[in-house]
Amino acid sequence: MGLTDALFAGTSGLRSLGHGMSVVGDNVANLNTSAFKGARITFSDVMAQRINTSSGSGQMGRGASINALYPMMQQGSFESTASPTDLAIAGNGFFILKEPGSSGNTFYTRDGQFLVEKQGYLVNPAGFRVQGWQIDEVTGDITGALQDIQIQRSSPPVQTSKVDVITNLDTREELETMEIPLEGNVYVASGDPSQTITTNFVIRDINGQDIPIKVILTWNGTTQKWDNYSIIYETTGEVLASGSDTTATKATIELPITKEKVLINWSNVTHENGLTEGLSVPGRAGLIKLDDNGTPIPENTWKSIDITVKDASGNDIPLRIYLYFQNGTPPNITDFPAEIQDSLPELANGRWHFLVFQSPTPGATRPSEETDSILLSWGSNISDVKRKASFFLDGTTQKINFNWDAVNYSSTGTGDLDTIKSDSGEDFFRLQQVNTIYDSWNARNETPLPNTEYTYRTTLTIYDSLGTPHEVTIYYDRTTKDNVYEFLVACDPKEDQRDFIDDTIPMQWTTTEGSVTVKEQIPSGNTLADTKRGVLMYGRLEFDNQGNVKQFYETYRVDPDTGDIVQIINENGSPISDAEDGFNILGKHGYPLVLADFLGLNLDQDPPQTDEELAAARKDIQNIELNFGYYYKDGAWRSESVRTTQYATSNSTIFYDQDGYGPGYLESISVDTEGVLTGHYSNGRVIPLWMVGLANFNAPEMLDKAGGNLYRETTHSGPPVTGKPGTNGLGSIAPNSLEQSNVDLGEQFVKMITIQRGFQADARTITVTDAMLEELINLKR
Structure with a gap:
């Protein structure tokens, strides 16, 4: 009947308003919960009951029910914190969390209270791991898929690959002479x-x-003048300087290729009767030129010649040179000294074999008989076109070149080897050498390069692949040419571990010419290798009249395998096409490459190793680009905004830098508005590590609350759409901040009052209905 209906209608109201008070209570309880989203409850009437009235059919309400209950996703205000891993989202989106050890337990939250746990994972207070993308340190782009963010506690070392050294070199420095x-x-x-x-x-x-x-020189005794003088480049016959009817005793020439200026001085030439007539130049032996004295030598036969040369101290040094031109009959392997027989390649026709001995054994006619001699240099399968070689006097850095371009051969030849004599009648040509800072470097001295040999130096620290620091010094000095400086790049000789330093015979080459293997060794090069330990590069910088670098030219580096100096940029300033050491000439930025080895890599078969090991060792050689503010591109040297100069001001280092690092440990983390987590390490590195991922839903109000400020995806919410912060409608990241609850306390109090009053009124309807029922029951009495 109607009174009973009234009771149930009142009960439904009590039930609905009770739930409404629960919602208000929950909102108020979470007033200080980070990123809490207050809920909103709405009510609806229950389907009405139809009754008959005098005016026809009518509807009578049957109480109230809950219409909807869902979170209000409006953003809360931000609270600043001291923790860089406290993150808030300014705009739409949710952080993505995964439960460790699970495959599908993915949660979403607006609560950015994160911390780095013991394993380096970025987690929320419940230990769920924040998801993000790893960042490529080089490109700065994200890589791979979303995964657990794990912060590296340490920074691995990075070997130096580029050195920037910008200096000013004083143009007022005097030219070298x-x-x-x-x-x-x-x-x-x-x-x-x-x-x-x-x-x-x-x-x-x-x-x-x-x-x-x-x-x-032509002297006239009557006029007491030089009728004429001529200084000639013998190779081409070019006259480099000349004069006539003059008392001049000096003339400056310019070398034909390198353009170095050299002063020829004959003021010490006397004019006294009775003294020996002639002209000479001081110096040691520098070049030996062999010929056949007009009669070709026989093929397939060892021929030798004894020569006495002068060393730098004026001592006579006896030498013996062997030559063999192979045309059908190779020499016996046993003809070679026993110590090199295992090193010989397959001997080829149309090729020369040579050996040079110091202090030759008397009576020896074959190289194998030189039992008491010192082997200075040897080569096999030398091209008939090349016909030149070099060696050092034993225990010295005194290099002597020799060639046999003028030696002819035939199958019926009967000639012997001879020397092309200098004008002084010697079997060699004396050497005059333009002294450079490369020549002056001697690693066996406590100070490898005295300060009298350079005008300026600058030092910086670089790192090898293990993170070990090494000092590299760049020396500068004026040259004999105006507007040209020479430079030398060197490290501490004690730290230099390039292969030639440890080899028994450092200066050895094995090359192929078609199917022929060419091999050369200079056992006498050990002393040079010892003295040049630490030298990485030598070269020249030419400036224009405005003080800017015009070009690199005549630039060399030391082969890490042989210790020989290798040209990488020619006299015209162009990088050569193929360096003899087999490494690249220029780096990826267009700067010349320096080769260093602080690890002791083995680059040859001394001791023997596999081809794979050889390739790996060459790959591990440290390639360092040397940046003076100029790079090579499209056939020319181009300047950068900051560059090495030659101005009329003191020598100084304007700027220097390098891109290597030693090992470091994490000191702090910072986060930017794009959600990029950057690690700051004790070695000075600042590395972008991760980007926080965000997700959004078509109906975020339909997400399922999982407790702990977490949400789960539901069918009604739709699938998550992930992306970078600040893209595709996703909000940006506010670091050092937490989102506060979006509950309005005043609004909740008003709702609390209205719900309370409603509840009181509903309760009154039940009590009144109860009284009416009591009256009804009393009718029976």
């Missing part, structure tokens, strides 16, 4: 014909090339 003093005597009595004296010698330029020079 090279003077070649000639000595001799020429006497002509008054009225007698003029008399000519000559000498020839070689000047070894920075390229290591021997430039043959001939000096011709």
Whole structure:
């Protein structure tokens, strides 16, 4: 009947308003819960009951029920914190969390109270791991799929791959000078014909090339003048300097290839009667030129020649050179000294074999008989086109070049080897050398390069692949050419571990020419390898009249395998096409490459190793780009905004930097608005590590609350759409912040009052209905 219906209608109201008070209570209880989203409850009436009235059918309500209950997803205000891993989302989206050890338990939250746990994972207070993308340190782009964010506690070392050294080199520094003093005597009595004296010698330029020079002086005793003088480049016949009817005793020449200026001085030439007539130049032996004295030598036969040369101290050093031209009959392996027999390649026709011995064994006619001699240099399968080699006098760095271009051969030849003599009658040509800072470097001295040998130096620290620091010094000095500075890049000789330092025979080459293997060794090169330990690169910088670098040119580096100096940029300033050491000339930025090894890599078969090991060792050689503010691109050197200069101000280092690091440990973390987590390490590295991932839903109000400020995906919410912060409608990240609850306490109090009053009224309807029922029951009495 109607009174009973009234009871149930009132009960439904009590039930609905009770749930409403629960919602308000929950909202108020979570007033200080981070990122809490207050719930909203709405009510609806229950389907009405139809009754008959005098005016027809009518509907009577049957109480109230809950219409909807869902969270209000409006953003809360931000609270600043001291923790960099406290994150808030300014805008739409949720952080993505995964339960460790599970495959599908993915949760979503607005609560960014995160911390780094013991294993480096970024987690929420419940230990669920924050999801994000790893960042490529080089490109700065995200890589891979979303995964657990794990912060690296340490920073691995990074070997130096580029060095920036920007200096100013004082243009007021005096030019270097090279003077070649000639000595001799020429006497002509008054009225007698003029008399000519000559000498020839070689000047070894920075390229290591021997430039043959001939000096011709004609003296007139009547005028007491030089009728003429000529200084000639013998290779081409070009006159480098000349004069006539002059008292001049000096002339400056420019070397034909490197353009170095050299002063020829014959002021010490005397004019005294009775003294030996002639002209000479001081210096040690530098070049030996062999010929056959007009009769070809026989093929397939060992031929030798004994020569005595002068060392730098003026001592006579006896040598013996063997030559063998193979044309059908190779020499016996036993003809070679026993110590090199295992190193010989397959001997090929149309090729030369040579050996050079110091202090030759008397009576020996074959190389194998040189039992008491010192092997200085040898080669097998030398091309008939090349016909040149070099060696060092034993225990010295005194390099002597020799060639046999003028030696002819035939199957019926009967000739012997001979030397092309200098004008002084010696079997060799004396050497004059342009001294460079490379020549002056001696690693066996406590100070490898005295400060008198350079005008400026600058030092910086680089790192190898293990993170070990090493000091590298760049030395600068003026040259004999205006607007040109030479530079030397060197490390501490004690830290240099390149292969040639440990090899028994450092200077050895094995190359292939088609199917022929060519092999050369200079056992006498050990001393040079010892003295040049630590030298990484030598070169020259040419400046224009505005003080800017015009070009690199005549630039060399030391082969890490052989210790020999290898040209990488020629006299015209162009990188050569193929360096003899087999490594790249320029780095990826267009700067010249320095090769260093602080680890002791084995680059050859000393001791023997596999091809794979050889390739791995060469790959591990440290390639360092040297940036002076100029790079090579499209066939020319191009300048950067900050570059090395030659101005009329003091020598100074304007800027230097390098991109290597030692090992480091995590000191702090920072996060930017794009959600990028950056690690700050004790070695100075600042590394972008991760980007926090965000997700959004088409109906975020339909997410399932999982407790702990977490939500789960539901069918009604739709699948998550993930992306970077600040993209595709997703909010940006506010670091050092937490989102507060979006509950409005005043609003909740108002709702609380209205719900309470409603509840009171509903309760009153039940009590009144109860009284009415009681009256009804009393009717029976």
